[in-house]
Amino acid sequence: MSRLLRTLGYVAVIVGGWSLYVRVADVPAYLLPAPEEVLGALATLVGEGELRPHLSYTARNIVLGFAGGSLIGIALGWGLWSSRLLRELLNPYLVLLQAAPKIAVAPLLVLWFGLSLTSQYVLILLLVFFPMMAATMMGLRDVPADVATLGRLLNLSRPRYLFTIQIPAATPALLAGAKIAVIDAMTGAFLAEYLSAQRGLGYLMILGNTSNDTPLLIAAVLVTVLVGLTGFGLVSLVEKLRRI
Amino acid sequence: MGELLSVREVGKTYTGAKGQQVTALADVDLDVAEGEVVALIGPSGCGKSTLLRMIAGLDGAFDGELTWTKPPRPGKDIGFVFQEPALLPWRSVERNVSLGLEALRDNSSEARQRVRDLLELVGLADFAQCFPKELSGGMRQRAAIARALAYDPRILLMDEPFGALDAITRDRLHDDLLRIWEATRKTIILVTHSVEEATYLADRVAVMSARPGRIKAVHHVPLDRDRDPSTRRLPQFAEFAGMLRQELE
The missing domain is CATH 3.40.50.300 (P-loop containing nucleotide triphosphate hydrolases)
Structure with missing residues (x-):
């Protein structure tokens, strides 16, 4: 209850400050519309049924991209952790790939894969796999030496060792990685839509921007923030449930 | 002997x-x-x-x-106790103790009874469903000893x-x-x-x-x-x- 009140307090302070500033400084609406105008734009979006297809399109891309990128990242992390050769072979490429700014890579992807879903997914996967890979490697290293020895003494098979010891031991690190990865998945999805899509929340922002509909732009940003909070909240919830 | x-x-x-x-x-x-x-x-x-x-x-x-x-025989005849308890924090005491039996796919009622007897023997019968972090250092080490004995090495x-x-x-x-x-x-x-x-x-x-x-x-x-x-x-x-x-x- 007090948490809800606190959250409402935060929102009230932001909205109040925003509203006050717009009025006192007499900011023109095309620069910063008043909160009620943005709310109006949002209501129109919802009322005309326009928000749902865009929202579900983006949400689907985020979920699929996050799941796919996590699988690739976990598999790669496990491979790199278990094989020294693979680690030494792939490490330079992976670091290079991670160091490359994804915004710069994005137009290239559009060039290679066209204005299609493929280029969007490739971008999301590129962003998601790295934190998950790093988290997997870190998590697997968290298995204490004695526990690893115990696995050998009990003659645990490789899959059994993976499922009874390695994965549970790595779960806290994996969840920490997932928190970063879920945000990255969203960044990737919006970035991809910004560049190439005809649908999605990123597209709504572009639409708002190019048609000088600033309330629409801000409304789209607000929905985006909500989507981000939801994704982050879901991972945190899983984390909390696990601790009970 | x-x-x-x-x-x-x-x-x-x-x-x-x-x-x-x-x-x-x-x-x-x-x-x-x-x-x-x-x-x-x-x-x-x-x-x-x-x-x-x-x-x-x-x-x-x-x-x-x-x-x-x-x-x-691998996984059956050597019971080992480390200086640290090395228990799995996400498993209850009972499931930690039965880890070796699980690895042997021994699901028999004798095995389960054995785990209960061992917990009794080391004085942890009332803590079978507790997690390692809820136990004192000595209790954890007792659980580790029970784990090492569970498959009758x-x-x-x-x-x-x-x-x-x-x-x-x-x-x-x-x-x-x-x-x-x-x-x-x-x-x-x-x-x-x-x-x-x-x-x-x-x-x-x-x-x-x-x-x-x-x-x-x-x-x-x-x-x-x-x-x-x-x-x-x-x-x-x-x-x-x-x-x-x-x-x-």
């Missing part, structure tokens, strides 16, 4: 970080009989833990011979199992181990650096020296098998512990 294990002229040499040859163990001879408690005692770096790991089958790179009357190997505990808890666990031995008659090899611990718990004590690790002498403990806290006050106890201490100097 039948012979269980004989160690003959076992040695181990490895290449150190700077490329030099390091002799960790040299000419180690030791016999272990069934049902016997043997303590390996020595200064740190004498290779006592290395020897224990060899016996456990964790380290196959050594010279000499380790002969078992019946070779240990032929031998129990203990690597400084009480080294990380405070003195009062340690004394209590000594008595627990005596009770466990009384109930199970397991063969136990106990690595320790405490002369009192070796005297109180063991039938025989092998004193090791460092660099290279060798067995200097093997002594029979001149005490009845029936021991309790009053044993610690016997003159023979102090005398034997004093002799061990002198030998370690």
Whole structure:
């Protein structure tokens, strides 16, 4: 209850400050519309049924991209952790790939894969796999030496060792990685839509921007923030449930 | 008492970080009989833990011979207790203890009964559903001992199992181990650096020296098998512990 009140307090302070500033400084609406105008734009979006297809399109891309990128990242992390050769072979490429700014890579992807879903997914996967890979490697290293020895003494098979010891031991690190990865998945999805899509929340922002509909732009940003909070909240919830 | 294990002229040499040859163990001879408690005692770096790991089958790179009357079956015959409890924090005490049985796919009612009996034996019956973080250090180590005994191994190997505990808890666990031995008659090899611990718990004590690790002498403990806290006050106890201490100097 007090948490809800606190959250409402935060929102009230932001909205109040925003509203006050717009009025006192007499900011023109095309620069910063008043909160009620943005709310109006949002209501129109919802009322005309326009928000749902865009929202579900983006949400689907985020979920699929996050799941796919996590699988690739976990598999790669496990491979790199278990094989020294693979680690030494792939490490330079992976670091290079991670160091490359994804915004710069994005137009290239559009060039290679066209204005299609493929280029969007490739971008999301590129962003998601790295934190998950790093988290997997870190998590697997968290298995204490004695526990690893115990696995050998009990003659645990490789899959059994993976499922009874390695994965549970790595779960806290994996969840920490997932928190970063879920945000990255969203960044990737919006970035991809910004560049190439005809649908999605990123597209709504572009639409708002190019048609000088600033309330629409801000409304789209607000929905985006909500989507981000939801994704982050879901991972945190899983984390909390696990601790009970 | 039948012979269980004989160690003959076992040695181990490895290449150190700077490329030099390091002799960790040299000419180690030791016999272990069934049902016997043997303590390996020595200064740190004498290779006592290395020897224990060899016996456990964790380290196959050594010279000499380790002969078992019946070779240990993997995952079935070696019970091992580490200095740290090494419990899995996401499993309840009961599920930690039954880990070895799970690995053997032993789901029988006897196995489950065995886990319950062991928890009873180590005084954790009321804590079966607790998680390791809810237990004290001594209770965790008791759970680790129960885990090592759950699949009824032929031998129990203990690597400084009480080294990380405070003195009062340690004394209590000594008595627990005596009770466990009384109930199970397991063969136990106990690595320790405490002369009192070796005297109180063991039938025989092998004193090791460092660099290279060798067995200097093997002594029979001149005490009845029936021991309790009053044993610690016997003159023979102090005398034997004093002799061990002198030998370690």
